[in-house]
Amino acid sequence: MSAKDRPITSSLVNIAMWVERRLHLVKIWKATAGHPIPKSSASWFYTFGSMTLLCFTIQILTGILLALVYVPSANEAYRSLLFLNYQQELGWFLRAMHYWGSNCMVVIVFFHMTQVFLWGAYKHPRELTWISGVVLLFLTLALSFTGQVMRFDSDAYWGIGIGAAISGRIPIIGAQVVNLLLGGPIIGSDTLSRFFALHVFVLPGAVIALVSLHLRLVLLKGINEYPTPGIQVHKGTYWRNYEEMLHKDGMPFVPNGIGKDLVANGVLLLVMVALAVFVGPKGPEIPADPAQVISEAKPDYPFLWLLSAAALLPNGSEVILFFVVPLIAVILLIGLPFFSNVGEKHYSRRPVSILVVMLTYLTIGLLTYAGITGPWSPRMEAWSGTPTKPQFITGRSPVELQGALLLQGKQCRNCHSVGGEGGQRGPDLSAVGARMNQPQLIRQVIQGGGNMPAYGNTLTPQEVNALVSYLVSLRPINTIPALNPAIPEKAERVSSGEPTKGAKTGG
Secondary structure, eight states: OOTTTHHHHHHHHHHHHHHHHHHOHHHHHHHTTTOEEEGGGOSGGGOHHHHHHHHHHHHHHHHHHHHTTOOOSTTTHHHHHHHHHHTSTTHHHHHHHHHHHHHHHHHHHHHHHHHHHHTTTTSTTOHHHHHHHHHHHHHHHHHHHHHHHTTOBHHHHHHHHHHHHHHTTSTTTHHHHHHHHHSSSSOSHHHHHHHHHIIIIIHHHHHHHHHHHHHHHHHHHOOOOOOOTTOEEOTTTHHHHHHHHHHHHEEEIIIIIOHHHHHHHHHHHHHHHHHHHHTOOOOOOSBOOTTSOOSSOOOOHHHHHHHHHHHHSOTTOHHIIIIIHHHHHHHHHHHHHHHSOSEEOSGGGOHHHHHHHHHHHHHHHHHHHHHHHOTTSOOTTHHHHOOOOGGGTTTOOHHHHHHHHHHHHTTGGGTOEETTEEOOSSOOOTTGGGTSOHHHHHHHHHHOBTTBOOOTTTSOHHHHHHHHHHHHHOSOTTOOOOOOTTSHHHHHHHHHTOOOTTOOOOO
16 A cells, blocks of 8 residues: 555545444444354254345335326226326336235245244244234235235225125224224215324334334344254253354354345345236226126235135025134234143144145135136136026017016126036026015015115115016926915925916926
């Protein structure tokens, strides 16, 4: 070094030391990025935490940019998303990255919780680390749900309606919770504004606070070592043994232990970019319209298994599905580090934990698959793409033909097949006139029931009459219309095949 350069170097060193004496950056670095970790934890299985943090960072950055264009109004939200998709430069890419980043975040959080559970990292002394992670899982799901609402298309609109219906069943405070979520008696701009505030301010702020606490706990209590079969956790000796292990076989997270995290995060980023480019953003689908009944609100992938469970379970089990099961799950998750605080960590010595994980993923996977491909799922194009066979039209009166048009135009074919063609969400209507009489059909159409929505507010009395007239005519040739089962004598004669007085034949 020349004599001319020495004063400059000395000045820079003095400035750096002046900053260091006031901010203690070296100490902060050693306590955070440079904190010691067990050498065994430099594993691919330990990369899920940093990958989750990457997803959340992408959500924050893309969310800020999207918020510059998005208008949280019932009249403008849908249009602003179309503007982002087709007019704003790279707007579609931002929406796609935000959507797929959300889905990836949910999946990776589940993987991270699974790894922590199987590795026994919730045991002493990391109880609070586990609990904060459980809360972060719930907040992640809440972010995903409120993000779907931001599209404010038909799926989002009826999804809010289903959520409000579930919330309304909460004992004592149900009505207050619904009013708080909707901002009034109907789903409108006030509802969207509240969900926007939750999605953009409340939930991200809570996640940032919980992530800070979670990372603080990780630094204080250390990263769980790779478990070894036969080595158990004892409250009196674990922490002393852990510190001795770090002193003997530890290494700093940066630069020694961060390599696999960088590779895993790079691969994850490439996957999200590929999904954004080749698959694109989600929706918006059909515009939200309270006058247009959607037979099945379709949630995003993280919640599709819940839709399947609600559809496949018997009627009346909604309270168990949406209240009892979640309450038990929360109690088990929060209480896990207190129920099983010490003992064996390695999953090979804990077969029950392996069974729980397998059953959980199998259940969610099969229900999600059913939600995508199951025969109970509506065929949303059936009303416009599935023709009606001639035998179900020929010989009908003008009123009955009007009812056939209504059956098609009101999208009933999405859920009900006629002659084996159409959706299978509801029963086949080919012979409904032999099963249900006119009053029963009128009541079913107006009030709904089971999995069928009520159409009383969307059909005029004349339309109901025409639709039911057509449905009554749907029965095999030479079969009498269904009689009122409340009349035992007639019902008994029909079931035994005996003719009844005044019975009509024909089809």
